[in-house]
Amino acid sequence: MDPECARLLPALCAVLADPRQLVADDTCLEKLLDWFKTVMETECSLHLLQDHPCLMELLSHVLKPQDISPRVLSFVLRLVGIFAAQEDCFQYLQQGELLLGLFGETGALSWAAWNMPSVRSGWIQGLCSLAQHPSALHFLADSGAVDTIFALQGDPSLFVASAASQLLVHILALAMQGGASGSSISEAAAWPVCAQKIVNHVEESLHSKATPQVTQALNVLTTTFGRCHSPWTGALWGRLSPPVACLFERDPIPAVHSLMDLLLSVARSPVLNFAACGLWEMLAQTLSRLSPTQAGPLALGTLKLQHCPQELRTQAFGVLLQPLACILKATTQAPGPPGLLEGTAGSSLTVDALLSSKSAFVGLLCQTLAHLEELQMLPQCPCPWPQVPLLEATVTILRLCDGSANPSSSVGGRLCGTLGGCVRVQRAALDFLGTLSQGTSPLELVLEVFSVLLKTLESPESSPTVLKKTFQATLRWLQNSHKIPNCSDLSPDALLFLGELFPILQKRLCSPCWEVRDSALEFLTHLIRHWGGQADFKEALHSSEVPTLACQLLQDPESYVRASAVGAAGQLSSRGLQATPTSPENPQAQQGLLMDFMHILSTDSEGFPRRAVLRVFTEWLRDGHADVIRDTEWFVATVLQAVSRDLDWEVRMQGLELAQVFLIQAMGRSSLHCPYTVGLPEATSPSPHPEFLQTLCRLPLFEFAFCALLDCDRPVAQKACDLLLFLRDKTTSCSGPQEAGDSPNSASVEAVLQRWREGEQGQPLGDLEPEAMLAILRSLDLEGLQGKLAKSSDHMEKSPQSLLQDMLATVGILEENEADCY
């Protein structure tokens, strides 16, 4: 413990022990505990207690009957636990009767404050901390704490109840860790008393008729199998699996969710021999007994298991697919599709049960689609993956949602009514449809997908969120519509699709709903990014009004839309697709967009469009956009000038990014100016041409970077620091023998920088020579600054010393307030 904290500690302990002083903020106490924990990682807690008698005073203070706030009581209980985690300190505290006084029956349990959940929680957490060694185990057995913990499992506060269960698991694991020797593991009778007590309790609870008790027992077991992977857990399962199995015979099955959690937790355990312990049979039975709504999560969990037998996987997958199978069965005239879902559709009774409640069915369907989506991404994804029927089912669901399905059966008619216009299902189905684009699908189905996507995009009923998801799914399907390796061209079908898509996109760009305009623009940007170079695509795009409409949206009243329009227009221009045809005779029209963007950058009142402009500019600079390379220096100068005044830190940061791109490019180019360096290997970093440094001064890039270095927003300063470091590294070779301060005007620059640091940032650096700049660059401790900036902005405030000071200061204020009252 550092001396300053040691100095503050007695005062703090006094404050905590003083019932008149209120510690207003719980988080302070939490931070204090965290600090003690870290201190005790390196120091012996016994010494700590002995060296700081104030701590012992505080701990024993709570034993005296007085009015101490529940917060402090809870804190002390937890603190004692942390100290007692070390065995010698535990002995020391026990000798002083402190532990029994706090955790025994005459301790916290008898206090009035026991009614407060925070005190009960502190009691549990304290015990959890101290239960680390055999002495603690004896203490727990002798003090009767275990019985109290049993009772606390049913605590009205969920936090307390859950912590109690966790503590039981902790104690059980501790007992088994030291208590049972290898040979006696399988004989439960040879287990330590404490462990036996807990296991008996759990077993009794499993036999209980009351569901809450069963749930508690199941939760304890779930945690145990999740955390403890020692051989004894096998014996534990061996003993408790019969009562667990009995639970499945009850009607209704109690605590279904906890039961499923337990089975999955057991199944994930690395130490159990599942074949021997009958777990697979139990899982299989459970899957067949539960209703489709209940069984979904269990089926997904089963499929995610590493070593699950194939038969069980098939069964679980069947359960998961059941709702989709029902939909397919109800909507297809032909007898079920071959392959999947055969036999999984279940009886018509199941379908009726599924459809009996609209909200339940919608919930189940969304859940199923989400599960399948998750599954497809996983390595455990069932193989063969029934791509075709799944795709058919998803398309059918979307058709049911938009009302275009025309099923002949009565169940199909009911499905229409249930799913018609259901946005939740539509969203889930579109997400899953997007994921399905990764598989290989027959052409006719791909066309079906395209048609349902078009229908959704066109439908006036589609909500903005549905449209957004449709755009996303469309993009994925276009990317994956046919898989020819190393070929990013659009297939002829996709091109046909685009021909139909662009008129719809035109309409969506004119939507009165800004979210729709925004997502349409984003979609357009992605389209151009992927296929903007293709002649077919260009032709299709040009035959529509999409480019014109997109550029018109630069004037949209909604800032998000303007930002997206900037992105789209930037992409269009990068690919030479802009609305106004560029002609060499009309450079003004050609430069029109650049000027529009400059205008947005300097005048738009919202940050998003300005950020978007800078992103586009950076991209243009990087890609050598024609408008930019015509006069790069002017371009960079104008942008930096606008950015340096910007109030949005992200814009300033983007400005630095642009500057960096410029530097990298210019340095690369400047090296080319010298014919002798052409053949040199890349590693010898070429030093910049002096003229180039002049340019940097003129832009003024140096001034911009120095200014950003002192930016009040840390990321900007960090970025500026990185940029200047880069610049310094690149310019070392071209530096002369001059040292900082030698240059005639470097002193004045230093002076200005100093004033900037003091907050007067209005003053310009003035015209400067490159040498002076380089000198300044070298004189700055950029590495030191980088280190400082790397720390989070509150690193000063997070120190323990500051915490203690703050806590004392708060109390001080309280005292002052008290004085004010007189």
Next chain:
Amino acid sequence: MKLYCLSGHPTLPCNVLKFKSTTIMLDCGLDMTSTLNFLPLPLVQSPRLSNLPGWSLKDGNAFLDKELKECSGHVFVDSVPEFCLPETELIDLSTVDVILISNYHCMMALPYITEHTGFTGTVYATEPTMQIGRLLMEELVNFIERVPKAQSASLWKNKDVQRLLPSPLKDAVEVSTWRRCYTMQEVNSALSKIQLVGYSQKIELFGAVQVTPLSSGYALGSSNWIIQSHYEKVSYVSGSSLLTTHPQPMDQASLKNSDVLVLTGLTQIPTANPDGMVGEFCSNLALTVRNGGNVLVPCYPSGVIYDLLECLYQYIDSAGLSNIPFYFISPVANSSLEFSQIFAEWLCHNKQSKVYLPEPPFPHAELIQTNKLKHYPSIHGDFSNDFRQPCVVFTGHPSLRFGDVVHFMELWGKSSLNTVIFTEPDFSYLEALAPYQPLAMKCTYCPIDTRLNFIQVSKLLKEVQPLHVVCPEQYTQPPPAQSHRMDLMIDCQPPAMSYRRAEVLALPFKRRYEKIEIMPELADSLVPMEIKPGISLATVSAVLHTKDNKHVLQPPPRPAQPPSSKKRKRVSEDVPDCKVLKPLLSGSIPVEQFVQTLEKHGFSDIKVEDTAKGHIVLLQEAETLIQIEEDSTHIICDNDETLRVRLRDLVLRFLQKF
């Protein structure tokens, strides 16, 4: 109670309800879809329309070529358009006591009923309904009268000829009853029979029933009606909306506890959500105008147009359409825009509160002020000077058969830059467009119908829980084009009773009670006796007096003088005989106590048998039987009157008299 169904159109109803000696007509909608069979009436001479070839039979017989013209494979009647009237033969319409109008769209047949059937009753409607209804009729008459057509085709209506015609003329129903449009004089006369009412106002009809209009949320002044007597309640729901648009919200609570709920005027496009359609409307409008095209919106001069203008008001600036002129052309455009601003009390809360600021409730006032919206009575005159393209034109009639819209269809139909956007759901847009084919202009169908959809109906019915629902047959089955959509029909318990044109329904409910008043002096003379805590009874002897559907109990006349031996006085002939009444009995006989009493009084050898309805007490010795049932007691003894009287008195001991 009977319902006579005179119209088969679910949204243009015309029903007659006979209820407690009153005859009430519920709405008189005019089915104008018949006009789709006629050629459009062009405002300006149209060479294309006038040069259409005449239609001849397959065998080349061309006797109909003056009446029927062919255009792009469709055959149209070249005549003044005619309308399909409600049934006039099913019931003698001169017996109708009152007509209740629910909204201005459902009164377009009013002149036909009030002027040509001998109707002498009263029409009840709210003020906006009457005023806007007048505008609609005025516009209709104007549209048709300003393009006089000499020819009136009638040959084709001949049944034998009609059989030979192609569809849809062949299948047109009741063509013989189709009538030409009424005149302005008839309109004025019909409207003069309207008595204005306010929401929740109670109107007594002959003391028999009370009718009350309730806000229905669909249009300015639109109402549902409650028709009730003291013990029966019939609700008439026609054209209601739960959406928040400009009218006052729908009053649902007052519809509760109805015996019968007649449900008409649901949305005609149950699968289209009005919000989505408005978005679609705006998108298509902006898209066309941005590409330099014109937009034509065929519409009625009132109703949805207010909401569309409001949406556009919010949208045009953001869509960069501020410089595009909006034209509203109708002979009643000015009145419609101005009327909408003065019916503050009939508007939704938001708009009402604007009036107190004071601001005009509808933003179209500002559109007019800033010259973004201009209105003209017709394309002639000022409009032709101001006309600037590209532009947006709102004009009628939505059937595209008459009105200024015909001119714009002819003018803009050839360019694919232009778009016609259909927002009114009353006419099939494909049929409306048929005489303009081939058409290069783009067409968009964005029907905006804010009336109740089936989900809302099902919620409404759950909430108000009527005993019986009566509705047009179209609502009891899914739409023919979507026969699998079982959700697109009324689903209620007991199943809704359906009606079709020219059908008479006996409504399944019996009147059981009638309210009778009791005169104060008679009431004063009553001596109630408490037979159970909280329940008192008294016998009343009185004379029931019935007049004007009111029933009153009056004190009986004094007992007549002892009749003279000769002849009765004439006066007393009217007075019913007042017999001296025996007291009434109440209570039940506890068998065990009764037996004990019998024993006390010397009867022995008593046996009690339980029967299904009560008990039989057997006095074996006396060979007598006492049958005690819930509502009767019989003493059966063999001609022993003394014994019977004795036993009777014993029985009476257990009963109360009053």
